[in-house]
Amino acid sequence: MKIVIGSDHAGYEYKDKLVAFLTGKGFEIQDVGPFSTDSVDYPDFAHAVAQNVEEGKAEFGILLCGSAQGVTMTANKHQKIRAALCWMTDIAALARQHNNANVLTLPARFIAYEYAEQIVDTFLSTAFEGGRHEARVNKIACSC
Numbered sequence: 125m126k127i128v129i130g131s132d133h134a135g136y137e138y139k140d141k142l143v144a145f146l147t148g149k150g151f152e153i154q155d156v157g158p159f160s161t162d163s164v165d166y167p168d169f170a171h172a173v174a175q176n177v178e179e180g181k182a183e184f185g186i187l188l189c190g191s192a193q194g195v196t197m198t199a200n201k202h203q204k205i206r207a208a209l210c211w212m213t214d215i216a217a218l219a220r221q222h223n224n225a226n227v228l229t230l231p232a233r234f235i236a237y238e239y240a241e242q243i244v245d246t247f248l249s250t251a252f253e254g255g256r257h258e259a260r261v262n263k264i265a266c267s268c
Contacts, residue, residue, distance in 0.1 A: 125248070128182035130156040130169035132195070135188025135232040137161070138240055142186065145241055151248075154182060170198035177226050178204040184248065185227035188240075192231040199227050203265045211235055213246040220250035222257045223264075 127146060131139040136158055143153050156172040158164045166189045173185040173195075185207075187195035192209045199207035207227035208219035211234060219225035228247045230240050252261075 125184070126152040126154065126182045127184050127186060127248075128154040128156060128173050128176040129186040129188075130173040130195075131158065131188040131232070132166035132169060132190070133158060133161050133163050134190035135195075135230070138188050138230065138232045138237055139186075141237060142188075142240065142244060146244070166194045167198045170195040171202075174199040174202040174205045174207070174227060178202050183226075186244065187227060187229045188232045189229075190231065190233040192229040196229040199229065206261070206264060210243050210247065213239075213242050216243045216247040217250045220247055221253045222260075224252040224257070224261045 129139055129143060143155050146153050156169055170187055173187050176182045177185040187199060189195045196207045196209045199205050205227055206223055206225045207229050208223060208225035209229045210216040210219055211231055
């Protein structure tokens with residue numbers, strides 16, 4: 125499975141650790157940056173992750189920033205993206221089961237790194253339930 129990952133400067137350290145964590149689990153990782161803690165603009169990286177998922181170049185995306193609000197808002201501007209801000213494993217499971225989320229966003233300043241790994245594991249191992257949720261998910265994209 126291919127996963128694309130990005131962050132801003134606040135999420136950089138977690139992103140770097142998650143790249144090693146996921147690579148060690150056998151996932152193919154595309155890291156779109158940043159590659160230091162220097163201040164950057166989160167939309168640049170959120171758009172890069174979302175575009176890769178939207179174009180089918182990766183099955184899932186992971187984004188990190190301080191609160192995860194900015195990267196979530198940015199990624200969700202893309203029509204085929206369903207980015208979910210998750211701070212608990214239960215939220216990550218429901219985002220996959222009920223919303224078929226394809227981008228996980230994590231608030232690096234508000235969760236312990238070890239818990240971030242658990243959230244990522246839950247997100248990536250949980251399947252979309254389909255059924256009654258499918259029609260709802262199909263209504264998410266704007267047809268404007």
